[in-house]
Amino acid sequence: MNHPNLLAPGRIGSMTLRNRILMCPMGDNQATSGGYVTDQQIDYFEARARGGAALLIVGSVGVTAPDGLSSPRQSAIGDDSYTPGWRRLADRVHEHGARVALQLVHNGKNAVEDIIAARPLWVPSLPDEPLQADPLMGMLTPEEANEMGTPAQVKGAAVIFQEMTHEHIADMVAAYVEAVVRAQEAGIDACELHAGHGYLIDNFLSPTTNHRRDEYGGCLENRARFLIEILEAIRARVGPDYPVWCRINGGEVLIDGETLEDACRVAELAEAAGADAVHVSLYANPSMGIGFTEAHATHIPGRFLELGAAVKKRVGIPVITVGRLSPDEAERALADGKADFVAMGRKLLADPDLPNKLAAGAPETVRPCMYHYRCISQIFVRSNVRCAVNAMTGFESTRKIERASVSKRILVVGGGPAGMEAARLGVLRGHQVVLVEAGSRLGGRFVLAAATAEPNAELLAWFEGEMARGGIDVRLDTRFGVESIVDAGFDEIVIATGGRWDRPEIPGADDARVATVDELGAWLAEGRSDSEAGRTFVLLGGDRAGLALATVARARGADVEVLESTEVFAASNGLVGRWRYVHDARESGIRLQGGARVHGIVEEGVRWTDRDGAERVSPADRILVCGGARSDPSLAEALRARDVKLHAIGDCVAVGLVEGAMQTAAEVMLTL
Numbered sequence: 001m002n003h004p005n006l007l008a009p010g011r012i013g014s015m016t017l018r019n020r021i022l023m024c025p026m027g028d029n030q031a032t033s034g035g036y037v038t039d040q041q042i043d044y045f046e047a048r049a050r051g052g053a054a055l056l057i058v059g060s061v062g063v064t065a066p067d068g069l070s071s072p073r074q075s076a077i078g079d080d081s082y083t084p085g086w087r088r089l090a091d092r093v094h095e096h097g098a099r100v101a102l103q104l105v106h107n108g109k110n111a112v113e114d115i116i117a118a119r120p121l122w123v124p125s126l127p128d129e130p131l132q133a134d135p136l137m138g139m140l141t142p143e144e145a146n147e148m149g150t151p152a153q154v155k156g157a158a159v160i161f162q163e164m165t166h167e168h169i170a171d172m173v174a175a176y177v178e179a180v181v182r183a184q185e186a187g188i189d190a191c192e193l194h195a196g197h198g199y200l201i202d203n204f205l206s207p208t209t210n211h212r213r214d215e216y217g218g219c220l221e222n223r224a225r226f227l228i229e230i231l232e233a234i235r236a237r238v239g240p241d242y243p244v245w246c247r248i249n250g251g252e253v254l255i256d257g258e259t260l261e262d263a264c265r266v267a268e269l270a271e272a273a274g275a276d277a278v279h280v281s282l283y284a285n286p287s288m289g290i291g292f293t294e295a296h297a298t299h300i301p302g303r304f305l306e307l308g309a310a311v312k313k314r315v316g317i318p319v320i321t322v323g324r325l326s327p328d329e330a331e332r333a334l335a336d337g338k339a340d341f342v343a344m345g346r347k348l349l350a351d352p353d354l355p356n357k358l359a360a361g362a363p364e365t366v367r368p369c370m371y372h373y374r375c376i377s378q379i380f381v382r383s384n385v386r387c388a389v390n391a392m393t394g395f396e397s398t399r400k401i402e403r404a405s406v407s408k409r410i411l412v413v414g415g416g417p418a419g420m421e422a423a424r425l426g427v428l429r430g431h432q433v434v435l436v437e438a439g440s441r442l443g444g445r446f447v448l449a450a451a452t453a454e455p456n457a458e459l460l461a462w463f464e465g466e467m468a469r470g471g472i473d474v475r476l477d478t479r480f481g482v483e484s485i486v487d488a489g490f491d492e493i494v495i496a497t498g499g500r501w502d503r504p505e506i507p508g509a510d511d512a513r514v515a516t517v518d519e520l521g522a523w524l525a526e527g528r529s530d531s532e533a534g535r536t537f538v539l540l541g542g543d544r545a546g547l548a549l550a551t552v553a554r555a556r557g558a559d560v561e562v563l564e565s566t567e568v569f570a571a572s573n574g575l576v577g578r579w580r581y582v583h584d585a586r587e588s589g590i591r592l593q594g595g596a597r598v599h600g601i602v603e604e605g606v607r608w609t610d611r612d613g614a615e616r617v618s619p620a621d622r623i624l625v626c627g628g629a630r631s632d633p634s635l636a637e638a639l640r641a642r643d644v645k646l647h648a649i650g651d652c653v654a655v656g657l658v659e660g661a662m663q664t665a666a667e668v669m670l671t672l
C-alpha cells in the first residue's frame with residue numbers, strides 16, 4: 001500500500017508539518033539527573049528527525065523540576081537554566097526539516113521523585129484507600145525489583161499528599177505558562193499539555209482521583225477547569241499563534257473512571273480555550289499489571305483509533321491518534337477521516353527511518369517492533385530507553401554506523417539473528433561479508449519463534465530481506481568447522497552459532513513424549529486450530545519461549561501446564577510485556593506453576609515438587625522442553641585453541657535471545 005495521506009503535509013495551528021507522522025511523547029530518561037538535555041538525547045532525537053518524522057514530541061518534561069517528576073533522569077523545563085539545552089535540541093532537529101514539541105507534565109500523585117525526597121505529592125484531593133495492587137505486578141526478576149526499589153522505603157522518603165488550594169492551583173497554572181514561554185524562547189515549535197495517564201492534570205479530570213467539592217471538582221466542567229485555566233493562561237500570554245494542545249485519555253479502562261463522553265467534552269472545552277489539536281490516548285487502572293498494555297503503551301493494535309474518531313466528530317481542530325498502528329492502518333485511518341495525524345512510538349524506537357522508508361515506497365525495509373517491551377520497561381526500572389530490536393536506540397551518541405577506514409573480508413558463522421545483524425552492520429560499514437549457515441534457511445531458532453507470533457515473523461522477514469538487499473553473500477547448507485574457517489583466510493571471523501536447548505538431565509528425559517525446542521519445527525508448521533484437542537501438554541520452562549509454545553498448544557485445543565523453576569515467567573521480556581503475556585496465558589486457560597522443581601518423566605507424566613514442597617505428577621501426552629538454554633562456545637573455543645582471532649556474539653556467548661543478539665552484534669561490528 002502506498003501512503004499518500006500519511007505522507008501529505010499538514011498543519012497544527014500555525015505550524016506546518018511535512019507529513020502526518022509524529023513521534024509519540026515517550027519519557028526517555030536520557031536527561032541529566034537534574035533533567036537537563038544531554039548530547040545523547042539530542043542524538044536520539046536527531047536520528048528520528050533525520051528519519052523523516054514531521055514532529056517529535058519530547059515525552060514528560062517536568063514544569064516544576066525538581067518537584068513533580070516521576071523518574072530520576074526525566075527531562076525538565078523548571079526554570080530558565082533549562083532553555084539553552086532545549087535550544088540546542090531544537091536547532092539540531094530543525095536541521096533535518098522536522099519540528100519538535102515538548103510534552104509538559106507535573107506527575108502529580110505519580111511523582112515518585114517527590115516521595116523519595118519527602119516532598120509533598122500535589123493532588124486535587126486526598127486519595128481514597130490505595131487500590132489493591134495486582135499480584136502479577138510483583139512478578140519481577142531480582143534485578144528489576146532491586147532497580148525499581150520501593151520509593152517509600154528509601155531512607156528519608158515519605159508519602160505526603162498535599163491537597164491543592166486555590167493558591168497552589170494558580171501557582172501551577174503559572175508554572176505551565178512559564179514552561180511554554182521558555183519552550184518558545186528556546187525555539188521549540190509547540191507544546192503538548194499532558195492531561196492523561198494519571199498525572200496532575202488528569203488527576204483533576206478523573207473522578208477516581210478528584211473528590212473536590214469546590215469549582216474544581218464534581219461535574220466534568222469543574223474537573224476540566226484546571227486544564228482549561230492552564231490553556232487560557234497560556235493563550236493569554238503567548239497569543240494565538242504558538243501551537244499548544246493537550247493529550248487526553250479517551251477514557252479509563254479496568255476502573256470506573258473517565259468515559260469517552262468525558263473525553264469528547266474535554267476536547268470541546270479545550271478547543272474553546274484555544275487548543276490547536278487534541279491527542280487521544282487511553283488510561284487504565286494503574287494497579288493492574290495489564291493496565292499499561294491495555295491502555296498507554298497498548299498491546300492491542302489500533303486500540304485508541306475509535307476513541308480518537310469519536311472525539312474528532314466533536315471538534316474542528318486536528319485529532320492526533322496513536323496506539324500500535326501499522327503504516328497501512330494509519331493510512332486507512334487518515335483516509336477514513338478518523339484522525340488528522342498519527343503518532344508512533346515504538347515503531348520509531350525500532351526504526352527511526354520509518355517515514356523516509358515509506359516515502360521511498362519501501363515499507364518492507366522498515367525494521368518491525370517485536371512487542372518485547374524493553375523500551376517502556378526500562379522507564380519502570382528507572383533506567384534509560386532502549387529497544388530489543390534496535391541496539392542503536394538509547395546509544396545514538398556512542399554507537400554510530402560509520403564507514404570503516406579499511407574494508408575487510410569478514411566471515412560470519414551462523415545465520416540466526418546475531419549472525420544476520422552482524423552481516424547487516426558489516427555491509428553498512430563497507431565490509432565484504434560472507435555469512436555461512438549450516439541449515440537450509442536463515443533464522444536459526446528464531447524460525448521457530450516466528451511460527452509462534454506474528455511480530456516475530458515480521459522481524460524474521462525483515463532480516464531475510466536485509467540480507468538480500470545488502471547483497472550479502474549468504475551460503476546456506478554450509479557447515480564451517482575449525483579447518484574450513486582457518487583455511488578460508490578471512491580478515492575477521494565472527495562466530496554466531498547460537499546456544500543449546502538440550503533435554504534436561506532427569507530420569508525419563510529420553511521418553512518418546514519429550515521434545516526439545518529444536519524438534520518442534522514440523523509440529524509448529526503443521527498444526528490446526530483443533531489438532532491437539534483432548535491432549536495434555538506439559539512444558540518445562542516458562543520464559544518467553546515456553547509461554548509462546550504453550551499458547552500455540554492451547555490455541556490448538558490442548559490442556560496446557562507450564563512448570564517454571566523460578567517465580568518469574570517470561571523473564572526475558574521487559575516487565576510490562578511479561579505482565580501482558582502471563583495474563584494472556586492464564587486467561588487462555590494455561591496453568592502456570594512457578595517454583596516448580598521437576599524430578600523426572602514417569603509413565604503417568606511429569607513428576608515434580610511444587611513451591612510448598614508437595615510431590616505432584618502432571619499427566620502428559622507431550623512434554624516440551626523450553627527451558628535450560630545455555631551458551632555453546634564450543635566452536636569459538638576450538639578456534640581459540642588454534643590461536644585464531646575471532647569475535648563471538650549472540651547466544652553462543654551468553655543466552656540473550658534477539659535482544660542479546662542485537663546488542664552483541666552491534667558491540668562487535670561497530671569496532672571492526
Ligand SMILES: Cc1cc2nc3c(=O)[nH]c(=O)nc-3n(C[C@H](O)[C@H](O)[C@H](O)COP(=O)(O)O)c2cc1C
Binds near residue numbers: 024026296346347
Ligand atoms: C518508552 C515509552 C515511554 C513512554 N512515555 C510516555 C510519556 O512520557 N508520555 C506519554 O504521554 N506517553 C508515553 N508513552 C506512551 C506513548 O506515547 C504511546 O501512547 C504508546 O507507546 C502507544 O503508541 P505506539 O504503539 O506507537 O508505541 C510511552 C511509551 C513508551 C513505549
Ligand code: SF4
Binds near residue numbers: 368369387390
Ligand atoms: S523494546 Fe520491544 S516493544 Fe519497545 S520498541 Fe523495541 S521491539 Fe518494540
